[in-house]
Amino acid sequence: MRIVIDSDAGTVQLSEAGGTAEYPLFSPEAFRVVSRQSLTLGWNLGHWSTFSWMGRQLLQFPDDVLRLAELFWRLRPDVILETGVYDGGSTLLFAALCRLAGTGRVISIESEIRPGVREAVQQWGGGVVTLVEGDSASPEAAAIARQAIRPGERVCVFLDSDHTARHVAAELCQYGSLVTSGCYLIVADSSIPELAHTPNGEPHWSSDNPEVAVETFLSGHPEFLRERPSAHFHAGTDFTELSYFPNTWLRRI
Numbered sequence: 483m484r485i486v487i488d489s490d491a492g493t494v495q496l497s498e499a500g501g502t503a504e505y506p507l508f509s510p511e512a513f514r515v516v517s518r519q520s521l522t523l524g525w526n527l528g529h530w531s532t533f534s535w536m537g538r539q540l541l542q543f544p545d546d547v548l549r550l551a552e553l554f555w556r557l558r559p560d561v562i563l564e565t566g567v568y569d570g571g572s573t574l575l576f577a578a579l580c581r582l583a584g585t586g587r588v589i590s591i592e593s594e595i596r597p598g599v600r601e602a603v604q605q606w607g608g609g610v611v612t613l614v615e616g617d618s619a620s621p622e623a624a625a626i627a628r629q630a631i632r633p634g635e636r637v638c639v640f641l642d643s644d645h646t647a648r649h650v651a652a653e654l655c656q657y658g659s660l661v662t663s664g665c666y667l668i669v670a671d672s673s674i675p676e677l678a679h680t681p682n683g684e685p686h687w688s689s690d691n692p693e694v695a696v697e698t699f700l701s702g703h704p705e706f707l708r709e710r711p712s713a714h715f716h717a718g719t720d721f722t723e724l725s726y727f728p729n730t731w732l733r734r735i
Contacts, residue, residue: 485515510719517723518676519717526680526732530726533571535579538599538607540571541669545724550668551579551641553711558583558664560635563627565653566643566670567592568598576640577607589627591618593643617651618643628660636662641692642670650695658703661734665719667706669696669730696730 484497487507494512495504505511524530533540533547540547551676554562554576562576573590578587580586586609587610595615603611616623618641631637639657640675641650650669661667669692678687700706710731722728 485519487516500625501618507714513719513721514723521673521724521726522676522680523716526682535571535575535600538571538574539569541568542572543711543724543726544722545695546670546726547575549711549725551575554579554586555583555667556637556714557638557665558585559638559662560586561589561631561637562586562640563591563631563637563657563660564640564642565591565657566641567595567599569596570602572640572642573603573613574606574613577603580610581608583585583714588589589614589630591616591623591627591643593617614677619656621656624656627657633662635698636665638665639667640670641668645671645674645692647690647692647694650692651698654695654699658699658706661706661732663734665734666711667732667734668727669732670727672727672730673725689708692727692730696732700732706732706734 486495486594489507492507494507494515495502496515501720505515520557525728530543531539533542533544562580564572567573567590567648573588576588580588591614595613599612603613614623614626637660639661641653643649643653658667672692674691675693676685677683678685708731710728710730
């Protein structure tokens with residue numbers, strides 16, 4: 483693939499195996515081409531790792547963080563269940579949203595809770611976070627999470643731990659049924675095939691990634707639809723490309 487940005491001529495030219503296309507520089511088509519490359523370059527340089535919430539590393543692209551916050555603020559679920567805690571940034575973000583909304587709590591599952599994370603969550607989590615230490619794909623961890631959810635509660639699930647197809651498939655099997663009607667099952671980092679060729683990527687990501695698991699899951703679960711939440715405010719252009727998981731927002735119908 484070859485991309486030529488000509489700011490003097492006001493064009494973006496994309497050459498691929500199928501041919502060459504040219505777009506006006508300030509068009510939605512040019513934005514999609516350039517933004518995907520920007521995300522790939524930024525990921526390889528670690529741009530996504532520079533953000534935090536309440537002093538804890540977040541490990542998310544800002545657009546994804548705000549879209550998640552918009553969704554949870556709109557739905558105000560009783561439970562946000564996340565897999566993958568790492569430094570606790572996303573856990574504290576979800577807890578803050580629950581406190582601001584005056585409802586909801588967070589169940590967070592991590593294979594090994596790092597030093598200082600539990601203390602930070604206890605200090606700043608506002609008493610709305612349940613931490614579960616264990617493999618999120620295991621029946622044991624899933625059972626603990628299920629026991630913490632009361633009958634009739636509305637549940638959203640955010641999967642962001644091990645991104646291999648096998649692990650994500652196991653998580654989908656364990657937690658997909660917990661998602662309630664109208665709520666979302668969101669699978670993070672499904673765009674890693676686009677990062678496989680980068681210096682910090684892994685070649686096997688091309689075939690071993692969350693999207694593989696999502697495709698299989700959807701084929702057997704018609705109760706879920708791919709449906710990225712629409713923006714609250716529209717600028718006339720689709721900015722879906724500004725995401726590391728643009729197409730794995732699954733709504734239960």
